[in-house]
Amino acid sequence: MTLRFQVIGQAGAARVGQLETPHGVVETPAFFPVGTQATVKTLTPDDLQAVGAQGILANTYHLFLRPGADLVEELGGLHSFMGWPHPIMTDSGGYQAFSLGLALEHGVGKIAKMFPGNAEAPTRPTRKRLARIGEDGVQFSSHLDGSQHLLTPETSIKVQQQLGADLILAFDECTSPLSDLGYTRAAMERTHRWAGRCLDTWAADQQGLYGIVQGGAYHDLREQSGRFIGALPFFGLAIGGSLGRSKDDMHDVLDWTIPLLPEDKPRHLLGIGEPRDLFTCVERGIDTFDCVAPTRLARHGGLYTASGRLNIRKAIYRDDPAPIEEGCACQTCQGFSRAYLRHLFVADEILGYRLATVHNLHFILTLMARLRQSIVDGTFVEVKREFLAHDR
């Protein structure tokens, strides 16, 4: 089994590297499309390869509940189960424990999107939490059938061993952007204690385990967590939890944290990125990303172009014979007009969601390739400036 990370080029804090895994090499910086339920929605593994995916991320919590880790293991692990022979990362379930707990209660996600003029108003209606956190782990009610389950650092790692991903994540406690300093500190300290239990359970020769830095948007806590997690013998480091209330807050979190992490280990940013985030976070030293945005947006008709996002459902595209983006080499742009795509969306046809997903992933993954090349070429700053100038 090969598990190794090498930085092979740098431009400021931005870096290109090679992440070797038992299922192949990931050229970094890299973006992992999300396949929550062992499928990147609408696409086959062949499609994923065609759009340039090197690896994907699947969700431990979802697969633990359905179809179950025992079943996936019995069928040869995730790679075999879903027919994806390339690298896979699994998250730990920590974020879903947050989604079912504090996130429901606070009505927020990773970044609290506040209503203008009401700094305390949450983004979504609040609901009763479905998860309770204790020292041992997280007790939660399944979102599928209400059944009760306990996920601990040990069970999370064991489930991830059964799933058989190449890269796995420590079990952590995420906090909400609305959590106060006291709660965020307590959660961070629990995450640090859980980190040791994850390391104790880890089979280091089989999978690359990433520790997760927590601490919300609190400077002191992020530094403390960066130092603590960064010093443990993890394979890689991830930055998780609340990233504050804006993209500026997120950049602050990265600026506080990344300089404290070891240079020679891969760094993953959990649950980010929109196209412009990829530039600003790579610039700060992030190596890998996962995010549902490109695929989820696609299924709602939000399509990336070099001049920003368009919504294909709009009436202006009704008779537009152009592809989503002129010059785009993706299967969708090579074969279909905006007018046809709009028709598929308006008619609620599955092919629309599929063609939109192909385009958005091709866009993001092509952007990542360009971004890697620009670091090698020493043109990262110009490529970033040009991209951000056009991305409205």
Add this chain to the structure above:
Amino acid sequence: MTLRFQVIGQAGAARVGQLETPHGVVETPAFFPVGTQATVKTLTPDDLQAVGAQGILANTYHLFLRPGADLVEELGGLHSFMGWPHPIMTDSGGYQAFSLGLALEHGVGKIAKMFPGNAEAPTRPTRKRLARIGEDGVQFSSHLDGSQHLLTPETSIKVQQQLGADLILAFDECTSPLSDLGYTRAAMERTHRWAGRCLDTWAADQQGLYGIVQGGAYHDLREQSGRFIGALPFFGLAIGGSLGRSKDDMHDVLDWTIPLLPEDKPRHLLGIGEPRDLFTCVERGIDTFDCVAPTRLARHGGLYTASGRLNIRKAIYRDDPAPIEEGCACQTCQGFSRAYLRHLFVADEILGYRLATVHNLHFILTLMARLRQSIVDGTFVEVKREFLAHDR
């Protein structure tokens, strides 16, 4: 423009032929997958070619309402709009007028599936009709927004000209399996009058127009309609409307009708078939078919195999590592297990509907190729016997 049909081999009434169209040759007997809204649900044109589709059928009524025939014409016609460069057939909207009219009122489809022990009970709850038929045409309320529209023989043909299919159908009045002799005769006579109006509107050098034989499951009427429609200068002939209350009734209708149709014109059977129907109808002289069954069933988890249909949602497939069918060359069976497919269906993942559609169409289209070869080889009777013996 080439529009020509040639019978090149026969075995009893079964025949193999070549149907030349402006967008290529269809080897008959052929099955056209249905792409109601200018998309065979979940698949791209490349997928359709990969499963062996030679042509598809799209629905005039649906496309007339959305996105509109003017728009499709402006964007270069259906072939260009949906990116399918091969033959297309469009129906006339006659069947949808029936679906919104008598079918709603009687709660039936093409074949009235009766509840056992209650020969008069319809298959579905009855509702108020949304279409009214007059001598001029059909006045109907859109199923999308309730807007009022009139479809006449002339507008149906004109809309089909705008859509630009290779093969088009006359506007007809379908009757329900529950319609009495008097109503069925009146509808047939109206269909005969409309046939003349369709022929008058047809541009014979552009598209191949099929007349439609009606007459329900009444022997006299089918003979009368077969003779009348068969004698008109249509490019091809279709058998439409009610096919009775069982597959035996359907076979009777074909046995009454087909001998009265000219030998040298292609014969289309509307809205049929299940795998075994393809054998029994080809045996009676049908050249082409269209049917939503393989694709619709697929989206509900019903998968064809040589030993009958299986429902992939069943718990017995939970941990089944085998493909849907051993030896099947389709993309789905080559890459994925029953266990993975079941997971996708249980998790309501779009990829499941797509992979199931690929398999069912590959099954049907491979069967059609085998069936053609068997007519050429003189083994049709054995191939049919063998297939029916295993298809439970």
